[in-house]
Amino acid sequence: MRLRESLFFIALIVVVLLPLPIFSMFYNTLHSEQGFSLSLYSQVFDVRLGQSFLNSLALALLVALFTTIIGTLLAILFTKTSLPFSNFFLSIFITPLLIPPYILAFSWFELIGRDGVLGELLFGFWGTAFVLFWVYLPIPILLVSLFLTQIEPKLEESALLLSNWRGVLRQITIPLISPAIVLSSLLVFILTFGEFSVANFLRYPIFPMESFTQFSAFYDFKMATVTAMPMLLMALIIKWLIDKYTFNYRFKSSQKIKKIEINRYRFVILFILIGLAILVTLPLALLVVHTDVDNFLLAWERGFDPLMRTLLYALIGATLLMVFGFWVGYIIEKRYKFFEGTLLFLFITPATVIGIGLTLFWNNSWSNWLYGTPLIILLGYLTKYLFLTSKIAQIRLSQIPSSMVESAQLTGATWSQIIWNITLPLSRKSLVLMWLIGFIFSLRETTMTMLVYPASNDTLPIYIFTQMANGDPKIIAALCLIMVGVVLLPLGIYILWRLAR
């Protein structure tokens, strides 16, 4: 088989194999020993489950609403205006997305404690919503900013001849970025709906906990699977909405952005942004105060093995995500568009559901070589995050003018020569970005890994999460600091690399 066919074949296997556990899970809920049955589903309509479902729904709606409004405003400020230090502010505001969400919850707990009005608010609906707001605020900021860079300046300039910026923003700019606004609100909704660790730490009952508890505490796999089904249904609905309203967007190369002068309001806006930036960074920065050198060294010693495993799995995971992401992105762009939908569905499916699906499907005598080893964690990373890296590859590939490939074809170059000499070199920045995204998301992954990791193979996020139940807060604070440092270090190197170029 030629290289081209082999690579297509590998990519096809990945895209078909990854969703299998989820489909198999659904199939199992419909089949009991007596054959086809819907009896298991009757238990889903329990009052307690109904309440936790409503809690999750309310939480997801509130967080999606506020992150979309504030995130869109911030994206416009950072990308479209002459605001000074906009890249600095952008880096500050996207940091919470890069670290495991429960670390932010823990750092807020360390800052305000459990007592008093604020402490009581933190442990409940409002506190969970508040922490998740910061965790997912980067999504609308990044997506809206990306779409803003796609607007041709002339579309706004021709409107500027007729109206001031307020009118142009309302009638031209915002309608043009509306797919990004809808997409981010849907993504934040489903990610909040499926997020488990923050609500778990802040003791607020949400729906993903039900499935998690049935699986890991009661070992009732059937019930865990059935309670995962409403989450799966929700992911399907959101995927349908994303397909319907936002997914046909074709990305172009970034345009030169027409900036809005904000001289008059500059100081007021800076003042507000500094205040918000302090809200993001203060709890994380104060983790330093909540520990000391002795506890830091102790945390380092205890967390060293999980940290090394985390780094190893993230390194391999990122490389796999980059390699497969490129090929899958290639076949999506060139031929099989519908694979993109499958990968998007897996990305928005709650991690609890993915974890349970992987366990039930691969925990067999014939597949113990996979399930009993860290390979299952790597498969989990691919299942959950291949959408992100393949999407980056696909966007980049769609931006390479077909004339570049065609002119190479006219010289007589073979397909693999064109890939090696034209396509890959033109995609190198995207490949670095894909690897980095893969690395950071593999590093921060907690919930899915917690459900599948083999004995003695826990990662640092899992180690911290288990310590949070009854560990020493000073050691936990130190472990959280190590985790934040490990995530931010490669990002810092990447930013320096980009600046140096």
Add this chain to the structure above:
Amino acid sequence: MIELKDINLELDGKSIFNNFNLHIKAKERLVIVGESGLGKSRLLRLIAGLDAPDRGEIYIDDILVTKDREIVVEPYARGVNMVFQDLALWSHLSVEKNISFGLEVQKVPKIEIDKKVKDMLHLVGLDGYQKREIETLSGGEQQRIALARSLATNPKILLMDEPLSSLDYQRQKLLSQKIVELQELLGFTLIYVTHNHKEARSVGSRVFEL
């Protein structure tokens, strides 16, 4: 009347204008010709107020609209409109909405807007195109919609940046005649940029070589 006084502009270390002066009379059809990269389009952007020079002054009807790097009068308040080289039609809006945008911003009553849109479409020979989507139009039709859009607000000055460059010769000829007809009918000042001398002679009452 438009007056450009001692305009200096440098881009990427290259001087585009060096103490450049230009006087354009009201209702004149001035065509600016020249090779690529000489600053023809930039000149239109300076008059429109989309860009500012490093140094120099621009007057429209004796009012100072740009002084050095400062935009004294905002683009939308200059009575200027422009047809861009790539037309810059808003593809998320219908033909009707593209034409009515400027009128809606000026809070013109709905009934007048509808009439104006109809009149403009009639003027460019595209009656009944109100509800059409931009992407369904041919290149020539898009050019005419861009022209209708730019004329809907009755600009005193119309700037056209190589508006016919993407059309075939026959369509170019027809549309350039249409532009001259409209200018004579509506009486706006036309500043037209092209690199085609033949086109320049057919449109302009004066040709300015840059």
